[in-house]
Amino acid sequence: MKLLVTGGAGFIGGHFVRLLLKERPDWTIINLDKLTYAGNMATIKDITSPHHHFVKGDICDTALVSNLIEDHHIDAIVNFAAESHVDRSIESSLPFLTTNVLGTESLLSAARRHKIKRYVQVSTDEVYGSAGESEHFTESSIIQPNNPYSASKAAADHLVRAYHVTYDLPACITRCTNNYGSYQFPEKFIPVIICNAMQGKHIPVYGDGMQQREWIHVMDHCRGVLAVLEHGRAGQVYNFSDDTDITNIDLVRLILEQLGQPNDLIQHVKDRLGHDRRYSVDSSKSQRELNWAPKIPFATGLSETIKWYQDNQNWIETVLSHS
């Protein structure tokens, strides 16, 4: 298998490349990443396999994507590349529409032209919008994004579906809940809590902090994406979640406790505009059809993640200095 992975110098894409090199050692991976502020060679410094080839470039550059597909006889594409931070999308949505929508269109058109055997779009549960108190979104729930990031991801999902229906492109979509783990850029919630707590700095918490989120370890998500790549049915959507839900404020308290820091570091700040109150997805279809199940308990994964940030201050400084 020769695979084009996009966004593989970012948090989840980098872990996906690591997973493939371990689990599918015969595969060749072309890793295309623009190295925006969120992507960094330091994130994939440990990847030295001759089966991995990094290319700096933009998924919006259709000619580049086409050349890569042709030159490397690419069989399949997994698209992780995205602008991914909700707060930045509220500040300025254009880069989100450019990469997340037009970039996806660029990949899809190249995939169609070259008759790619499998296309996987890595999407998010945020496209479903905010869940009611006991609601769990399934793959057929209504798409109701509430911020420019999730709207751009939802638009991309619609394009992927349209390419499947119109051109018979063998495409699948994954929608996963919040990921955590090593190498996550320190503007996302868990790394911000850990980094600020390590330095005894205030931890900003939006509004009352009672927003509820489901967390999944990044490697469990990556195993799900691999399962979709190998066994997903074309045209289908697959949700991923490990049903660990916790309010933002409880998560902050948990991390502060593990780091031996006091709760008075918590600083409530004005709530995010359009802030979704609750995310929750039902991943029983993925469990049933793909024989997938999350393996890493939240308590274990979180402790390991905290330890990783404590041990990798150089990485934190390197990636922040490029942002």
Ligand SMILES: NC(=O)c1ccc[n+]([C@@H]2O[C@H](COP(=O)([O-])OP(=O)(O)OC[C@H]3O[C@@H](n4cnc5c(N)ncnc54)[C@H](O)[C@@H]3O)[C@@H](O)[C@H]2O)c1
């Ligand atoms: N982080 C989460 O909790 C989460 C949950 C569900 C789904 N997702 C989705 O997973 C994917 C990866 O998320 P992440 O958290 O790893 O994001 P990230 O911001 O850490 O990484 C994104 C990567 O894409 C690259 N990139 C951005 N624009 C590009 C472009 N135009 N061309 C090529 N490369 C480009 C960046 O340089 C970076 O390396 C995204 O599509 C995101 O929507 C993330």
